Amino acid sequence: MIETKTLTCVACPKGCEVTVEYEGDEIIEIKGNACPQGQSYAEEEIVAPTRILPTTIKVKNGALALCPVKTTKQIPLENMFEAMEIIGNKVIEAPISMGDVLIENILDTGADIVATRDMPAEIK
Amino acid sequence: MNKKYDVIIIGAGISGCAVAWKLARYNLDILLLEKEADVATGTTKANTAIIHAGYNADPDKLKGHLNVKGNQGIREVAKKLNIPYEEIGSLVVGLEDDNLSVIDELYEKGLKNNVPNMEIVGKEWLREHEPNISPKAVKALWAPTAGVITPWEAALAMAQNAVANGAEVKLETAVEDVMTEDGKVVGVKTNQGDFEADYVVNAAGLYADEIAKMVGIEKINITPRKGEYYIYDHAKDFAVNHVVFPVPTPISKGIVVTPTVENNLLIGPTSHNVKSKTDLATTREGLKEVYEGAKKLYPSLDLRDTIRVFAGLRAADDSEDFVIEAAENVKGFVNVAGIQSPGLASSTAIADYTAEILADEGLKLSEKKDYIETREEPVRFYEMTNKERAKMVDQNKDYGQIICRCETVSYKEIVDAINSPVGARTVNAVKRRTRAGAGRCQGGFCGPRVVDIIAQELGIDPTEVKQEEGNSQILEYKIKELLGSKVMDNA
Amino acid sequence: MRKVKKDLVVIGGGPAGLAAAKTAYDDGIKDVMILERDFELGGILPQCIHNGFGLHHFKEELTGPEYAQRFINDVEERDIEVKLDTMVLDVTKERKVYAMNKKEGFLEIEAKAVVLAMGCRERTSGAIGIPGTRPAGVLTAGTAQRYTNIEGFVPGKEVVILGSGDIGLIMARRMKLEGADVKAVCELLPYTGGLTRNVVQCLEDYDIPLMLNHTVTAIKGEGRLEAVEISEVDENLKPIPETAKTIKADTLLLSVGLIPENELSKKADVVLDERTGGPIVNEGRETNIEGIFACGNVLHVHDLVDWVTEESQIAGKHAAKYIKDNYEKTGSCAELKAGENVSYVIPQKIELEAGDRKRIPLYMRVSTPLTAVDINLYADGEKLYSFSEPFAKPGEMISVPLAQKTLDDLGNVDEIKVDIIEKEGN
Numbered sequence A: 001m002i003e004t005k006t007l008t009c010v011a012c013p014k015g016c017e018v019t020v021e022y023e024g025d026e027i028i029e030i031k032g033n034a035c036p037q038g039q040s041y042a043e044e045e046i047v048a049p050t051r052i053l054p055t056t057i058k059v060k061n062g063a064l065a066l067c068p069v070k071t072t073k074q075i076p077l078e079n080m081f082e083a084m085e086i087i088g089n090k091v092i093e094a095p096i097s098m099g100d101v102l103i104e105n106i107l108d109t110g111a112d113i114v115a116t117r118d119m120p121a122e123i124k
Numbered sequence B: 001m002n003k004k005y006d007v008i009i010i011g012a013g014i015s016g017c018a019v020a021w022k023l024a025r026y027n028l029d030i031l032l033l034e035k036e037a038d039v040a041t042g043t044t045k046a047n048t049a050i051i052h053a054g055y056n057a058d059p060d061k062l063k064g065h066l067n068v069k070g071n072q073g074i075r076e077v078a079k080k081l082n083i084p085y086e087e088i089g090s091l092v093v094g095l096e097d098d099n100l101s102v103i104d105e106l107y108e109k110g111l112k113n114n115v116p117n118m119e120i121v122g123k124e125w126l127r128e129h130e131p132n133i134s135p136k137a138v139k140a141l142w143a144p145t146a147g148v149i150t151p152w153e154a155a156l157a158m159a160q161n162a163v164a165n166g167a168e169v170k171l172e173t174a175v176e177d178v179m180t181e182d183g184k185v186v187g188v189k190t191n192q193g194d195f196e197a198d199y200v201v202n203a204a205g206l207y208a209d210e211i212a213k214m215v216g217i218e219k220i221n222i223t224p225r226k227g228e229y230y231i232y233d234h235a236k237d238f239a240v241n242h243v244v245f246p247v248p249t250p251i252s253k254g255i256v257v258t259p260t261v262e263n264n265l266l267i268g269p270t271s272h273n274v275k276s277k278t279d280l281a282t283t284r285e286g287l288k289e290v291y292e293g294a295k296k297l298y299p300s301l302d303l304r305d306t307i308r309v310f311a312g313l314r315a316a317d318d319s320e321d322f323v324i325e326a327a328e329n330v331k332g333f334v335n336v337a338g339i340q341s342p343g344l345a346s347s348t349a350i351a352d353y354t355a356e357i358l359a360d361e362g363l364k365l366s367e368k369k370d371y372i373e374t375r376e377e378p379v380r381f382y383e384m385t386n387k388e389r390a391k392m393v394d395q396n397k398d399y400g401q402i403i404c405r406c407e408t409v410s411y412k413e414i415v416d417a418i419n420s421p422v423g424a425r426t427v428n429a430v431k432r433r434t435r436a437g438a439g440r441c442q443g444g445f446c447g448p449r450v451v452d453i454i455a456q457e458l459g460i461d462p463t464e465v466k467q468e469e470g471n472s473q474i475l476e477y478k479i480k481e482l483l484g485s486k487v488m489d490n491a
Numbered sequence C: 001m002r003k004v005k006k007d008l009v010v011i012g013g014g015p016a017g018l019a020a021a022k023t024a025y026d027d028g029i030k031d032v033m034i035l036e037r038d039f040e041l042g043g044i045l046p047q048c049i050h051n052g053f054g055l056h057h058f059k060e061e062l063t064g065p066e067y068a069q070r071f072i073n074d075v076e077e078r079d080i081e082v083k084l085d086t087m088v089l090d091v092t093k094e095r096k097v098y099a100m101n102k103k104e105g106f107l108e109i110e111a112k113a114v115v116l117a118m119g120c121r122e123r124t125s126g127a128i129g130i131p132g133t134r135p136a137g138v139l140t141a142g143t144a145q146r147y148t149n150i151e152g153f154v155p156g157k158e159v160v161i162l163g164s165g166d167i168g169l170i171m172a173r174r175m176k177l178e179g180a181d182v183k184a185v186c187e188l189l190p191y192t193g194g195l196t197r198n199v200v201q202c203l204e205d206y207d208i209p210l211m212l213n214h215t216v217t218a219i220k221g222e223g224r225l226e227a228v229e230i231s232e233v234d235e236n237l238k239p240i241p242e243t244a245k246t247i248k249a250d251t252l253l254l255s256v257g258l259i260p261e262n263e264l265s266k267k268a269d270v271v272l273d274e275r276t277g278g279p280i281v282n283e284g285r286e287t288n289i290e291g292i293f294a295c296g297n298v299l300h301v302h303d304l305v306d307w308v309t310e311e312s313q314i315a316g317k318h319a320a321k322y323i324k325d326n327y328e329k330t331g332s333c334a335e336l337k338a339g340e341n342v343s344y345v346i347p348q349k350i351e352l353e354a355g356d357r358k359r360i361p362l363y364m365r366v367s368t369p370l371t372a373v374d375i376n377l378y379a380d381g382e383k384l385y386s387f388s389e390p391f392a393k394p395g396e397m398i399s400v401p402l403a404q405k406t407l408d409d410l411g412n413v414d415e416i417k418v419d420i421i422e423k424e425g426n
């Protein structure tokens, strides 16, 4: 059966309304995107949506109790809570630099968890 | 065994605090008990904050008797204890269609109550002194001795002065029973143990009837009567120079428009009986009534720059009067009940009167030699000029860190509020003492910082810091604490 | 009181202040001081740990802390003086800035130019007057964000969010991911106030219901929040009592609007625009007070930090010009007017010598959402030209260039007006 779905492209803040016609996993037509990014976004969105996961990780001896982190690339939406639990169980010792890999290849997604800021050690 | 007190006072609202303040000057062991985590969390924290001149109360009632005395008393006390108080005067403003003879009647009543310096003023006077008043305003009763006060600061100052003179204050201590022996009071039972005393004063506000029942007094019956309000930011550019009342009608005293001591505009209250003594909810209808009422006096007033809505409960006894008297059936038990408006205005007079009753009951009142009459003024950064601030910071660098941006409250003021006698333990207690969080952002900015300072100073975890009463923790969980369970739910 | 003199004082070390300081420095003003009341630079960004920043400016997607870090590095690489934990208490129209910190005490700084970059604050429950009790557990979304992302606490676990502004949407996902049950996001209006991408990624991804035309009509609970009552509203936005229902919740987050933080500006007699809540500025972002500039959320609330950066570069550049004394007013002044379906236009006036500029970016917002729009510009009533956009939403700022050439061709203009209306023939 051919289905159509209207998606809001989130690849950039412009947020084009993209209409996709598809049958199962097969894409028939994509309309409404203002750029090619919108095309691939819509394709993925139908087959298997993925997202960047931004969250925090607990820090020991840091200037702050938490360091913000993210996945280096998008991971499947369905993995989010499992990933949150893994990250939540971890404690990292300061100092940390932006870009430091804190967890490698989380849930075999190919994405690492990296720090998104510098976190100096606590000033005593 | 706990020590034995001369007097235990139940309830640290303005009434209980005033009685403690009054009695602490005598050679007496005094204990003030309060069920909540701070003084002044009952009716005393949510009212119109007016020190009425005294023309309104019925001369035949105790209220009428005590109001004018209290008005005079509070002026002195405010000076000695450094309580913010402004004698801005009040107006009862008659509009074209009102029954204007009521204004003359109030004037006559005022004369009977010995209210000084009242005047009836007309249109021109009103235009000149209240530029924003309704163009329909034609006549008013002006009572220059009325004023506005910070009610919780008044209660706190009195409690602190009592402590300075040797009284004890126990917070989070709820009286559960009054112990009697052979028709005589011997003490109270509380959730923190028993305390013995020869005299017990019942100043429990809304719950005064329940405390009275503990010794078998049935005649007191308190009905909670709700009053709702809007409060505005100081930045509200709208001049109101007096406490402004409408002409009262037989059914309602009407909505007041007044500045507060801190120069926030306050409008309210409504007056409706409610079922529950804990029903402090504001209502859509109530707030509408407040706004419409205020608009009658000030048609150009809008709701922009309001920063909060709130409600308070009057503790109305069936007699519609103060009930301040010794129990007939039990010796040593004194009620200070039914203290609705003008309870605040009358507080010093209520304290004097209660002391007289206790003396009649046999309590010996001999003044202490080393009685401390005054309270040092707490540092109030928001009132200072930049020069004065610079001087303070030079003396102590902890003044250099501002925690509350809207009200300019420094770190030092907050730490002092926590560590001074009758210290703050909750976020609202800090707010009442320092104004941190009372401004336009309502703690959005300083909230997390205040929680942190309270936790540090009291040596507790931030998740234990409360906003006010009972289970009012601000933060329920530490980060990541909820994670495992959620994964289970989603699995 | 310590007294110092500076060429440029920047109040606020968020993205606006950082970009303004950097630009002025690079334009030759080396005596620059940034005053920031927080313990670190970055403004609101360190707590905005989500991605979605920098797509316009850096052409890549960054998180808030990453975006901030780049500008912090820029400032640190330059000889710009930064005072942290320093609260500015007062500014005068003579450009004296009074500030205070623990280390140095009270400071009086005399500046040749001042950039106001204090950001904004959130509207509170009191300001919107929700009936009911006043328990713990009712807080603004931004405060909850600080607790969750910086301080390390989850305010509660059964959450209702009022208002569909971006912070509310972001916090819905954030609390959900941290294990809370986010029960609903209620929005009074028939459309959301946030970016579409946030509706998709924060609500739809996690099946969090978005209830449009709904509001919280009562707050219940004595100590801690116990429940909220929500109701549908009619077309006049009045709650319909029969639709009221109670949702059990221990936390109510409010995302009901941001207000530019202009208490200091007022002390310097800076005139504010009622529509934006920020100062009235010219195209150099100078306020009515000579030498006092404003940019970022203190000027008008931005949804994207990229525009904050662009605007702050403009402010920094003109502050530098002002200090170097080559800041020329033309003597005539064109006023910008928000026309049909436009809630505001920034700048509010054009009055400077063109110099080498090619265009002036006009920032604006629509009052109501429309699909397929024409953005029409008029000069003294005559149509200049128009742009088409697939849609326009109040939550998303629009930037439209006004070409310098057009202005040159026009000569003297008193008023430029912008309309944003449904495309003809649509």
Ligand SMILES: Cc1cc2nc3c(=O)[nH]c(=O)nc-3n(C[C@H](O)[C@H](O)[C@H](O)COP(=O)(O)OP(=O)(O)OC[C@H]3O[C@@H](n4cnc5c(N)ncnc54)[C@H](O)[C@@H]3O)c2cc1C
Pocket: B010, B011, B012, B013, B014, B015, B016, B017, B033, B034, B035, B036, B039, B040, B041, B042, B043, B044, B045, B046, B047, B048, B049, B050, B051, B052, B173, B174, B175, B176, B203, B204, B205, B206, B207, B225, B226, B227, B228, B269, B312, B313, B314, B315, B339, B340, B341, B342, B343, B344, B345, B346
């Ligand atoms: C809407 C409104 C407007 C008002 N406006 C004015 C005004 O403008 N001017 C004026 O003069 N007056 C005004 N009043 C009246 C004034 O506020 C009250 O008269 C006064 O605050 C009463 O103080 P209180 O100490 O008797 O009671 P409360 O302040 O209620 O104190 C009683 C205390 O007892 C405690 N308590 C209760 N039970 C126990 C227990 N079992 N164990 C231990 N502690 C217990 C309570 O927690 C409470 O703190 C107004 C009142 C209201 C409601």
Ligand SMILES: Cc1cc2nc3c(=O)[nH]c(=O)nc-3n(C[C@H](O)[C@H](O)[C@H](O)COP(=O)(O)OP(=O)(O)OC[C@H]3O[C@@H](n4cnc5c(N)ncnc54)[C@H](O)[C@@H]3O)c2cc1C
Pocket: C011, C012, C013, C014, C015, C016, C017, C035, C036, C037, C038, C042, C043, C044, C045, C048, C050, C051, C052, C053, C054, C086, C087, C088, C089, C117, C118, C119, C120, C142, C145, C166, C167, C170, C261, C264, C295, C296, C297, C298, C301, C302, C303, C304, C305, C306, C308
């Ligand atoms: C929750 C949230 C989510 C957002 N999400 C996105 C997004 O996904 N993508 C995107 O592009 N944009 C996003 N934005 C928008 C963007 O972050 C803001 O527009 C931007 O941070 C505004 O920058 P600013 O410098 O004007 O203000 P701020 O970042 O608020 O900085 C102002 C600074 O001034 C300081 N200050 C204020 N008063 C004083 C004083 N008296 N003395 C000293 N210092 C003072 C403050 O402490 C603060 O550091 C978001 C904003 C918020 C609040």
Ligand code: SF4
Pocket: A009, A010, A011, A012, A013, A014, A015, A016, A032, A033, A034, A035, A036, A037, A038, A039, A041
């Ligand atoms: S289609 Fe292209 S332009 Fe449109 S929202 Fe997606 S990425 Fe942006």
